[in-house]
Amino acid sequence: MSELSELAAAVRAHVEWLVTSGAAGVPRDRSGASPRAAAPNVVETAPNVVETAPNVVETAPDVAQTAPDVAQTPVIVQPSPAVVVAVPGAAAGAPAPLLDVSERRRRLELLAERVKPCTRCALHAGRTQTVFARGTGTSGLCFVGEGPGADEDAQGFPFVGKAGQLLDRMIEAMGFGRDDVYVCNIVKCRPPNNRKPEPEEMAACMPYLKEQLELLQPEVMVALGATAVQGLFGTTEGITRLRGRWKLYGGRTPVMPTFHPAFLLRNPAAKREVWDDLQAVLRQMGRQAPKR
Template sequence: MSVAAGLEALLDFYVSAGADAWLESEPVDAFALAARPPVARHSASNRAPLDGTPAPSRAAVGQDDAARPAASGRLRDGPAQDRPRPVAQPPAAVTTASGAVLPGDEAVVAARDAARTAATLEELRETLARFEGCNLRLTAKSLVFADGPANASLMFVGEAPGRDEDLRGVPFVGRSGQLLDRMIEAIGLSRGDVYITNVVPWRPPGNRTPSPQETEICKPFVLRQIELVRPRVLVFLGGASAKALTGAQEGILRLRGRWTQMPLGEGDAIKAVATLHPAYLLRNPVQKRLAWRDFLAVREALGSLQAG
């Protein structure tokens, strides 16, 4: 990545996070401030006056407060819009031995219950649009739900949307999406024949990697999408989506090309395979040969299932 591209990504992260203005006209050296010795803090009731007279006692201060005019009371008990509003706290989180942060049970249960109530993909989209359990929705410009027919035989699942996807509200429409379109066409299909979605439906600020907490909260919704679409073949685009939905621990170069069964509930399962993410292929063009092998295997699997 060039210096200019890196700075642009950094500024985009700041704007997405809500930092769109400087607070000081001059830069502040935070390291120099941290090196200073701490300054003792004194409350107004304990600070001695500069003229040497003794400070008033706590009891006297309380009496003075009680004797103040009602104007100060109106400041404390004024209209609701003048008082600071309480900040909603996120559900309790748990840190595992490996250092991963997992969501509290309340957030996961809420996501599962919300996803389970949707009987159609349109209901699931509406439910997800109302769901407030993931803070990514506060910084993303749009919900990036899915693209493609509800009865598609082939389904792709990526990790999370990027900048272009966030602007348009459609998954895989940027450079990596354009490459994915060409890969799909290379096996005799078109984008309109397949269903495409992500594990996380909101863009993380600055295109950062979704946290384990964010992924875990969003996972019930993509699992419900898989159950509703019921494709013949499921393809994980990249190691992140494969690990999130199968629990695999290996890297993508070990996972790719290995077929597995993705359970759908009630004893049903579909064929699933992982392949390299198009964004990875843009950075490593030499690996396109591996992705081509995976797509040929997908085409063969679709043909055998349709023939059967």
């Protein structure tokens, strides 16, 4: 009996010690693992998540490194293959990539700035200023003329005189806004007395136009008058024989030769033929002239 009393006293003392030491009761997990023991596993998981983050961050510089390449690489709109194939001989030229609009505009502005102080040929001596281009070219259509006259030389833009006003009416009749088309010339400085540019003057200035067209990548061009056709293709044929017959510039861009608007001012009867040519241009672009 005394042994039993001693055992009961020992059990009571152990229980009191457990209460005093903060133990709420007898552990349920006989293995000795408590709920707190699981916490380190959670903590161990966290570093894994954190370790994953640097991989994501490391990927970002790759993207950033790619960006300059994208910016340097001409992007990205291809001319419609159907348009090119429809022109005789066009299939021989692979469609070229096209700069995006803002980059194209920026590079064209830089080129225009480079042209301003040019003295490559004798025409620089008589100019008021160089005449580079007008319009955005967002329609895909580009008109190429001969060179600036007195009005253009004074204002700094091509086709702003009487011939230019007629060109504007032609553009409007085709269903385009004046600024939607791009208008430029074979030479950027006014020849004296509005004479035709000499072959050496055209040859001196053509690299600018080539670069201009390379940046612009028009879908279709219209060559206005014999000088424009001669500058683009080196032909000596007259415009009467050339007009209305597609040619291919740079192996890929369809060009429709037609009469210069200044010729139409002197020969209004030729407007019918020019309108036929412009309607062919619209068909080439998959468009129709708006009904009037």
